[in-house]
Amino acid sequence: xxxxxxxxxxxxxxxxxxxxxxxxxxxxxxxxxxxxxxxxxxxxxxxxxxxxxxxxxxxxxxxxxxxxxxxxxxxxxxxxxxxxxxxxxxxxxxxxxxxxxxxxxxxxxxxxxxxxxxxxxxxxxxxxxxxxxxxxxxxxxxxxxxxxxxxxxxxxxxxxxxxxxxxxxxxxxxxxxxxxxxxxxxxxxxxxxxxxxxxxxxxxxxxxxxxxxxxxxxxxxxxxxxxxxxxxxxxxxxxxxxxxxxxxxxxxxxxxxxxxxxxxxxxxxxxxxxxxxxxxxxxxxxxxxxxxxxxxxxxxxxxxxxxxxxxxxxxxx
Numbered sequence: 001x002x003x004x005x006x007x008x009x010x011x012x013x014x015x016x017x018x019x020x021x022x023x024x025x026x027x028x029x030x031x032x033x034x035x036x037x038x039x040x041x042x043x044x045x046x047x048x049x050x051x052x053x054x055x056x057x058x059x060x061x062x063x064x065x066x067x068x069x070x071x072x073x074x075x076x077x078x079x080x081x082x083x084x085x086x087x088x089x090x091x092x093x094x095x096x097x098x099x100x101x102x103x104x105x106x107x108x109x110x111x112x113x114x115x116x117x118x119x120x121x122x123x124x125x126x127x128x129x130x131x132x133x134x135x136x137x138x139x140x141x142x143x144x145x146x147x148x149x150x151x152x153x154x155x156x157x158x159x160x161x162x163x164x165x166x167x168x169x170x171x172x173x174x175x176x177x178x179x180x181x182x183x184x185x186x187x188x189x190x191x192x193x194x195x196x197x198x199x200x201x202x203x204x205x206x207x208x209x210x211x212x213x214x215x216x217x218x219x220x221x222x223x224x225x226x227x228x229x230x231x232x233x234x235x236x237x238x239x240x241x242x243x244x245x246x247x248x249x250x251x252x253x254x255x256x257x258x259x260x261x262x263x264x265x266x267x268x269x270x271x272x273x274x275x276x277x278x279x280x281x282x283x284x285x286x287x288x289x290x291x292x293x294x295x296x297x298x299x300x301x302x303x304x305x306x307x308x309x310x311x312x313x314x315x316x317x
Contacts, residue, residue, distance in 0.1 A: 004167040008106065010142035011163060012037030014149045015074060016044045022153055026066055028052060030059045030077035036106035036163075038076040056081045060089035060101070067100040072153050078112065079105030079121035079162055083128055094158040095131045102152050103128075103160045108138075109198065109249030110282055110290045111165035117281040121162075126254025128160045129227040135159045136226040137180065138248075138256075140201035143172040144224060151180050162198065164249075166287055169202040171222075181225050183233035189219035192305045192312075193237035193244050197223050197256050200247040200275070200296060207247075207301035218305060226256055231263045238268035243308035245273050247301050249291065252276040271311035273304040 019025045019041055026048045033039035033051065042049035050066075052058045056077055063073040082090060082103050094101050105124065112119040129136045135155060139145045145163065152159050171186075178184060183195075187208055196204035201222055208218040219241055221233060238244060244264070246257040257274030264270060277294045291297065 003170045005142045005170050006167045007142055007145060007164045008035075008037040010145050011104070011149075012040035014146040015041045018149055018153055019045050019048065021150070022072065024070065024072045025153060026050070026071045026073050028059055028063050028066075028073055028075045030054055030056050030081070032077055032106065035078075036076050036104065038074075038104070056086040057089045060086045060103075061093055063101040064089075064093045064097070064099045072100060072102070074102045074104055076104045076106065078119065079108035079124050080119060082160065083121065083124035087127065090128070090158070091131055095133045098133050098157045100156060101158050103158065105160060105162045107165040108162040109164065110277075110294070111199075111287055113287040113290050114284055116284040120282055122251045122277050122282065123254070124160075124162065125226055125248070125250050125256065126258065129259065130254070133157050134227065135180065136162070137224055138162045138197040138226060139224055140196070140198060140222050141168050141171045143170065143174070143176055144178060147176055147178055148180070148224065151178070155180055164199055168199055171202055171205070178224055181228045181230060183230040184222040184224070185219070185233075186222055187218070187220040189217040190241060191217045191243070192309050193219040193221060193241045194247060194301060194305065195221045195223050195234070195237070195244060195256065195260060196247045197226065199249050199291070203296070203298050203301055204247050206298045207305065210298065210302050211305055216305060216309060223256060226259055229259045229263060234260055234263045235268050238264050238270045243271045243305075243312040245275060245301060245304045245308055247275040247296070249296060250276050251279060253279055271308045273308045275301050275304050
């Protein structure tokens, strides 16, 4: 069993470290700093922290103003609110003008499990990656959060950074050195490629272990950047393994699976099976149980890989 580490606490600590390293970094909250742990930045740098209250549209607009004044604002609220209540401001005031604002989406996916479907963020990737000039990043564990955050600060323009509420398995060690826009090869394989993001990444690794027992060699790619997608890695995987599976804590409509499908459709049209939430709202309940109930269990990834390999064999035949 992998070590479980709280992502929110890691984020708070990493934000403080970033603030120490870069005086241009400021943080904002829509009155949820105790929930997403941005309060740690507030305690360290009270004169660089702004609580706008429960007003997500204002959160984005104030952040935009700070960006145009030369600051690097990290705006914090629940993930679903960036893609719903504040969407017009994100589109028009950030993306259209290329404002250098970092949107830190807490409680993403189903991780706000007990607050129910109104608070689940299951369409945010699809919505926000469709906006011109927006970069979308989904860290796979707490090491990835700490390593990616300084890169986000240096990356020009708006960024959406999607984080889990809960304790997550540790996947990486200090040797992990991500690059925005570049996939990370975690395991090589010849028969099928599993492309995972966020919490589903460690489940891809477990699925690869189970597939190996069956004689199926699975490559595993971490796709921490959904936009810009590493099309070179995707197309290489398609050519070299001939079958793909995407796994994400998001609707199968328009998320990582959609981005991969768009990439391979014209260039290398190989079988692709998408693992994620079907086109439905989820219910309320314990987090891990919801993942399994809505099609994101390790067994679902294994079955998807079997299906992709079978489809590949059928095409060859």
